[in-house]
Amino acid sequence: MTLPAGLVAFKALAPRTRAAMVARVAPWVLALTTLAATPAPAQTLLDFSATERERILSHGPWPTPGVRDAANRVDGQRAAIDFGARLFFDPRLSAGGDVSCASCHQPPLAFQDGRRVAKGRADGIRNTPTLLDVAQQRWFGWDGAHDSLWAASLSPLLQAGEMGQRLETLAATVRREPRLAAGYRTAFGIAPGTDDEQVVVDVAKALAAWQATLVSPRTPFDDFRDALARGDSAAAARYPAAAQRGLRLFVGEARCSVCHAGATFSNGEFADIGVPFFVPGGVDPGRHGGLQKLLASRMNRLGPHDDAGAADARAVATRHVIIEPRHFGEFRVPGLRQLVHTAPYMHDGSLASIEDVVQHYSALNEERLHADGERILRRLDLTLQQAADLAAFLRSLSR
Ligand code: HEC
Ligand code: HEC
Structure with missing residues (x-):
């Protein structure tokens, strides 16, 4: 084995000189060794x-960059978003005056309720989903019973066990309560009219506009x-x-x-x-049942309240869905x-x-x-x- 030239020269030096040199370079050598020994x-x-x-x-x-929903003409509009936010927390929209969307979709709990299944739902079989990022969905509900965010927001207003309100009563409330009527006017540019269905669909569209701003x-x-x-x-x-x-x-x-x-x-x-x-008293058909509801509903993308009308690219999916046995339990x-x-x-x-x-x-x-x-x-x-x-x-x- 041949020693490196530098080391040979070093060894040839007198012992005293060697000691003095070591003392001078030692701190560096130490530092270098320490560096090398430190784990990466x-x-x-x-x-x-x-x-x-x-x-x-x-x-x-x-x-991700948000995409506007063409089915909802007020999606992304400030006045509708503000109106929707107020509606979301307003128990006056429910039949008993005691339940709001926020009762189940609680903001501090990521817009769900932490319960196994939602309280009070007539069927009592489904877990409340978060509403964060909900605008990114294509189908709504665990079973895909809705094809727009506004239709998914309309359903709980009228569904027994959720807010259970009658369409006529809900429309009358919006016309009667001054702040609701004013919010509606600012969001839609007109006062709530006499067509109950139109008023309630618009309420759902304002609710949807607000929920579309919930991003995780x-x-x-x-x-x-x-x-x-x-x-x-x-x-x-x-x-x-x-x-x-x-x-x-x-x-x-x-x-x-x-x-x-x-x-x-x-x-x-x-x-x-x-x-x-399997659920108490039967089965939850999942997507199979959801598709039946979707196709039977006049609130789907093929119905009269879709603001994109014939130009709605996403309506194609609804038009072409076919109910198949495999959808059962999906x-x-x-x-x-x-x-x-x-x-x-x-x-x-x-x-x-x-x-x-x-x-x-x-x-x-x-x-x-x-x-x-x-x-x-x-x-x-x-x-x-x-x-x-x-x-x-x-x-x-x-x-
Ligand atoms: C009693 C509890 C309860 C109330 C009140 C309630 N929800 Fe829900 N919400 C649920 C449950 C449970 C589901 C899942 C339904 C299903 O899949 O069958 C759901 C689903 C949804 C969805 C679909 C979410 C998704 O990811 O597809 C939207 C949107 C929604 N709710 C909005 C609302 C709005 C707006 C209100 C008020 C008008 C409201 N909810 C009131 C319990 C509730
Ligand atoms: C074939 C499609 C598919 C694959 C593959 C899959 N999942 Fe899922 N996942 C689902 C479906 C559908 C649900 C809801 C099922 C239900 O509620 O009955 C789900 C539910 C979940 C949930 C619960 C979410 C919630 O909010 O309730 C988690 C977490 C999850 N999956 C994680 C995973 C992980 C981890 C893997 C890989 C090991 C995986 N998934 C593979 C389809 C899939």
Whole structure:
């Protein structure tokens, strides 16, 4: 072995000179050694493949630019948004004068109620969904019984067990109460007229205009996703390693992102994931029943109150839906943003925690699922570590 020239020269020096030199350079040597020994700053960015990166980036950016709903002529208009906000908290719209939209869609609880199923609903079988990001949906309700946000806002006003009001009484209230009448006039440019249905539909459109402004905040996942997009590995590495591993499962092996797709983590479609549809006294038909209601309603996009009329591109979807047996027991794929604040989960509120949901997919009963079509879901049999990682990722979609 040959010693480096510098070291040979050093060894040739007199011992005293050597000691003096060491004393002089020692602090530097020490500093250098310390630097080398310090573990790299939490550099835990997983080595995501090109496909994984592409899938991860498809879940953003957030927030997405809002899209105006052509079916609602006051969507995006300040006066209608203000009127809608007041209506949302106004119990005078209900039959008993004691229930408002905010009774179930409570702002401090991410616009849901934290209950398994909504209180007082006549059917009493469905969990109250959050209204955050609701304008991004294509179909509304767990069963897709509505094809516009305004129609989904009209239904609770009249439905027994929600606000249970009669159409005529509701229209009369809006005409009679000075502040409601004034709000209506500012929002629609005319005083509430004598056509009861028109007045109530407009109330629903103002409610929809306000709800369309409810957008969930950015989350740790969004910061990670954007850091990845601009190639900032240092910033991306700040996203916890467990969440990164959970995300890798989510877009990969576990196939969650097939249905929970895009920036809202929902493809807007319906599926059966094996949540039991038996309810006290019968079954919840899910999408099968929702489609029947949708097609029978004069409040759908093909009806007289769609402000886009024949030009409504989204009416095409309603015109072409066909009710098929497979729709039985299918429910809408929910978005996953702000999940931490919206427990319990599923259309029937049957799963109490994020861990329970992960366990549901891990121990999935494949026999229970529809046999037709390509099977997306399979029993995952996750290890404890994988289950914890997936839960950590799901939590990172909230702030
Ligand atoms: C008694 C509780 C209750 C009240 C009061 C209530 N809701 Fe709901 N809301 C629910 C439940 C439960 C659902 C799910 C319904 C379903 O899928 O069958 C829902 C669904 C919705 C949806 C569809 C959301 C989505 O993601 O598809 C909208 C929009 C909505 N409500 C708006 C309103 C408005 C506006 C009011 C007041 C006019 C209101 N709600 C009053 C419980 C309530
Ligand atoms: C085949 C489409 C599909 C796939 C794949 C899928 N989901 Fe779901 N997910 C749904 C549907 C549909 C629901 C609602 C089911 C119901 O209420 O009956 C749901 C509900 C959820 C909920 C509850 C949300 C809420 O607000 O109630 C979470 C959390 C969730 N899924 C996470 C996941 C994870 C994690 C994976 C991967 C392991 C996954 N999903 C795979 C369709 C899917």
